[in-house]
Amino acid sequence: MAVFRLIMGFRPELTKLMTAPSHVKSEDASSLRVGDRNRARILDAAIEVFALRGYDGARIAEIAERSQLPKANVYYYFRTKRTIYQTIIENLIGEWDAALAQLDAARNPSEALSGYIRVKLEFSRKHTAQSRMFANEVVHGGRFLSRAVRRHMHAATAEKAKVFESWTKAGLMDPVDPIHLFILLWGATQFYADFGVMAKNGLGVKRLTRAHFADGAETIAQIVLKGCGIRLLAGSSEQRPADRLVKAVC
Amino acid sequence: MAVFRLIMGFRPELTKLMTAPSHVKSEDASSLRVGDRNRARILDAAIEVFALRGYDGARIAEIAERSQLPKANVYYYFRTKRTIYQTIIENLIGEWDAALAQLDAARNPSEALSGYIRVKLEFSRKHTAQSRMFANEVVHGGRFLSRAVRRHMHAATAEKAKVFESWTKAGLMDPVDPIHLFILLWGATQFYADFGVMAKNGLGVKRLTRAHFADGAETIAQIVLKGCGIRLLAGSSEQRPADRLVKAVC
DNA sequence: GCAGAACCTGACCAAAGCGTCAACTTTTTC
DNA sequence: GAAAAAGTTGACGCTTTGGTCAGGTTCTGC
Numbered sequence A, B: 001m002a003v004f005r006l007i008m009g010f011r012p013e014l015t016k017l018m019t020a021p022s023h024v025k026s027e028d029a030s031s032l033r034v035g036d037r038n039r040a041r042i043l044d045a046a047i048e049v050f051a052l053r054g055y056d057g058a059r060i061a062e063i064a065e066r067s068q069l070p071k072a073n074v075y076y077y078f079r080t081k082r083t084i085y086q087t088i089i090e091n092l093i094g095e096w097d098a099a100l101a102q103l104d105a106a107r108n109p110s111e112a113l114s115g116y117i118r119v120k121l122e123f124s125r126k127h128t129a130q131s132r133m134f135a136n137e138v139v140h141g142g143r144f145l146s147r148a149v150r151r152h153m154h155a156a157t158a159e160k161a162k163v164f165e166s167w168t169k170a171g172l173m174d175p176v177d178p179i180h181l182f183i184l185l186w187g188a189t190q191f192y193a194d195f196g197v198m199a200k201n202g203l204g205v206k207r208l209t210r211a212h213f214a215d216g217a218e219t220i221a222q223i224v225l226k227g228c229g230i231r232l233l234a235g236s237s238e239q240r241p242a243d244r245l246v247k248a249v250c
Numbered sequence C: 001g002c003a004g005a006a007c008c009t010g011a012c013c014a015a016a017g018c019g020t021c022a023a024c025t026t027t028t029t030c
Numbered sequence D: 001g002a003a004a005a006a007g008t009t010g011a012c013g014c015t016t017t018g019g020t021c022a023g024g025t026t027c028t029g030c
Helices: A002-007 A034-057 A060-066 A071-077 A081-100 A109-126 A128-139 A147-169 A178-194 A196-203 A210-227 A241-249 B002-007 B034-057 B060-066 B071-077 B081-100 B109-126 B128-139 B147-169 B178-194 B196-203 B210-227 B241-249
Strands: none
Touching: A034 A060, A034 A071, A034 A081, A034 A128, A034 B034, A060 A071, A081 A109, A081 A128, A081 A147, A109 A128, A109 A178, A109 A210, A128 A178, A128 B128, A128 B178, A128 B196, A147 A178, A147 B196, A178 A196, A178 A210, A178 B128, A178 B178, A178 B196, A178 B210, A196 A210, A196 B147, A196 B178, A210 B178, A210 B210, B034 B060, B034 B071, B034 B081, B034 B128, B060 B071, B081 B109, B081 B128, B081 B147, B109 B128, B109 B178, B109 B210, B128 B178, B147 B178, B178 B196, B178 B210, B196 B210
């Protein structure tokens, strides 16, 4: 249950809203209070429901059903619908930092960037529902995004923008507006999760498989790396254009 | 009022749902029935409300308020909330075809692609609300996307994918998986409208101006063109990297 | 100038859904 | 083992809101 990790205090400064009990010290699941297990079940169910129906469309009754608890019990753990929603949103942000960590100034730009693309896409494949929830939230103007979250994301972006600029100064990549590059990356990598229906429609498939995400990561990396004038590492695992042509034509 | 053009039968095969009267022959606004004006006002208001609140969050009362009509009058023109919603969605698709038309196999790839990016971004800037409505619809799994719409979009994508392939065969661009390229383009160009909050947050501005969209278009074009191995036209209006560096650093 | 079509609208209904509550059981603590 | 804390739950209150309806007025064609 992915939510456990979240509850257990990954990026504690962003989890103020969490109602995780302070007396829980170990991660041993068997020692958890019933409440902790239930909270996690509720959040897991809520992620699905919010992703599918949006904030207003989500009904607490459905969240309760999916977590196999009576509705009143859900309200025992979370004061309001909004609390559940915000808890999930705040937790999500921290996860993206893991992908951003790939963009380390000390690394080779080629590896760092394609690593970022791969990790980000992989995360969005594994956590499609959260991704969509967040997308939905942002599309609606970010009503429930706290100042802290916004600041955190802004700072993270600015920090990594400096990494791009340092690479440029070192002659390792072309001069590219770093923020707009971020937007391109974010938009492209979120697409597969957030706009899955369109990706499926475009690719003409019923389901997006791991392979589709991998292909996407490759194509994005291929275009962005070359597009930014980043040289591939000699021993790099990235496929060369010639290999890809076969695939594209088939 | 943008909706007029829509009502007047742009891409008629996609406007089955429209209740536009067949007796209207001219586009002269003054000759329109009261009903046509009201329908347009309702749709315009609905676009805003749906974009802001999503399907479930949108209240007919608010749509009525914004169009300055009593709620019962809204129901005089549209049988249900869903009818209003679907009408807008179906109309939107046709508009994107205009951007796709830029990708003409006979044109120079550099001009065609950067033209597409520019037109698409410009459209999303001018029709932010529709874009968001559609994004919202897709994020929720495309519940209300008809088979016709899906087929239309799939066909349009496939057709333009062939354009990319023809360019590749002619040696005008690298071999790139055309569908994934489309996804990258779509994701990047929709971002500014759909995820405006994040774009603003990243750029550190209160409002996205025309200039931000233009910068975005430039950066995307810069990266994608070079990334796909497309040579710029000599007389092209695109800025060269050196010019952009100044901007990026400032 | 009239018949019928198009349009308008206040009042209402029924269903849905968020959140409450009070009485109850189980678990923990000491 | 008893008191306190944590957890459970059916029933219900109350607001919101999609949609209806009946009884109007205004417009249009002839």
